[in-house]
Amino acid sequence: MIKKLVVLALLVSTQGMAQEWKSLFNGKDLTGWKQLGGKAVYKVEDGAIVGYTVNNTPNSFLVTQEEYGDFVFEVDVFLSDPMNSGIQFRSLSAPDYENGRVHGYQMEIDPSDRGWSGGIYDEGRRDWLTFPEINPQVKTAFKMGQWNKYRIEAVGSQIRTFINGVPVSYLIDDMTPKGFIALQVHSIYAEMKEGMKIKWKNIRINTKNPRLTPPDNTPVVNLLTNHLSDQEKYQGYRLLFNGKDLSGWRSVYSNDLPGKRWSVKDGLLSVSPSDGSETGNDIVTTGKYKAFELVFDFKLSEGANSGVKYFVDEKYDSGGKSGIGLEYQILDDEKHPDARLGAAGNRTLASLYDLIPSDKLTSRFFGKKTDWKTGRIIVFPDNRVQHWLNGFKVLEYKRNDNIFKVLVARSKYKDFEGFGTAAEGPILLQDHGDLVQFKNIKIRELK
Structure with a gap:
């Protein structure tokens, strides 16, 4: 009798769904x-x-x-x-x-x-x-x-x-x-x-009973500001910036809260302009990360320079300038002179700064230089690293392999022993004296 009732219920349910x-x-x-x-x-x-x-x-x-x-x-x-x-x-x-x-x-x-x-x-x-x-x-x-x-x-x-x-x-x-x-x-x-x-x-x-397929591992493009969807939560993401204040961030080389050059307004995290130089006012996360996937939206002002750094190691003396770490370059390639320095374009947008140039394919998919852009840094447990820009992978390398060591030896980081090889480190947003804005900063840790 119970089996008959179950079958009947399933039939009624199926017929109801069919009528939708x-x-x-x-x-x-x-x-x-x-x-x-x-x-x-x-x-x-x-x-x-x-x-x-x-x-x-x-x-x-x-x-x-x-x-x-x-x-x-x-x-x-x-x-x-x-x-x-x-x-x-x-x-x-x-x-x-x-x-x-x-x-x-x-x-x-x-x-x-x-x-x-x-x-x-x-x-x-x-x-x-x-x-x-x-x-x-x-x-x-x-x-x-x-x-x-x-x-x-x-x-x-x-x-x-x-x-x-x-x-x-x-x-x-x-x-x-x-x-x-x-x-x-x-x-x-x-x-x-x-x-x-x-x-x-x-x-x-x-249209009567539409439902979303339950959360899975399909990557999300979330265009809402500082919003974390159920799908992203299921995948392990969390916000590094809450859109309201700088909770979870501190000044580099210090336990102090970020200074006045960093501000939060209308859900945007901004660093104010000065003279365009490295000011030593970078901010870092209070947490440290090993293998992770970091997603962030950024917007450049005309001629601006900034960066997102990872595996930042505060044991290095930067001489009062920016914190030292592997850097996802953020730059107005057309107007900032740094784009023409380094080697083979390795200081241009989305490059691994001073080490590996990014492959930005066609400009159609990267918009105007002052448009919002989405960066992504993926560090796999095996030390492979990828940089992404607006949905495209633009470079890949492996930390601490022979090629990486040669690149470091030829770079501005050659005197920082063990550069880029730390087991873990905070995420850094750079103040390079130019107006740059950030939002939708999210991270998930990978195992």
């Missing part, structure tokens, strides 16, 4: 949809919506007539031609925004070698928000020439994407809480040509 889903496509025609943007061709063929590329037209969008806020959305996608596309969601089109240009979140469909399918792009606004680069094993989730299950979970400020059951992106952002869903046919560029096609079917949405 609403189909957005009847399999016959485009009822409930309208076209915006370009003039790509949309047809219904064999129970699927098919989009065809057309020459000399901008991005095209087949848009739902309804708008959606919190939801779980699913669609099957088939791509046999090497063309770019995407699924718009929480997107908008209004006459007062670039003459009605479609703008908003997009889940990428990308068959190219870079493998960015499932990344989140902000169409018509901020460009890329999440990249699969930090989670490379998901870059093969999309399969050319077969049907792929795309899933978007959007609940409040939290957005998750999945391809064929593989979690790809986790974005936390509150710019747009509601908007339409759209099927994109990209304008023709690069090796694309007219007549390429993409197909969508089994398009459905759940």
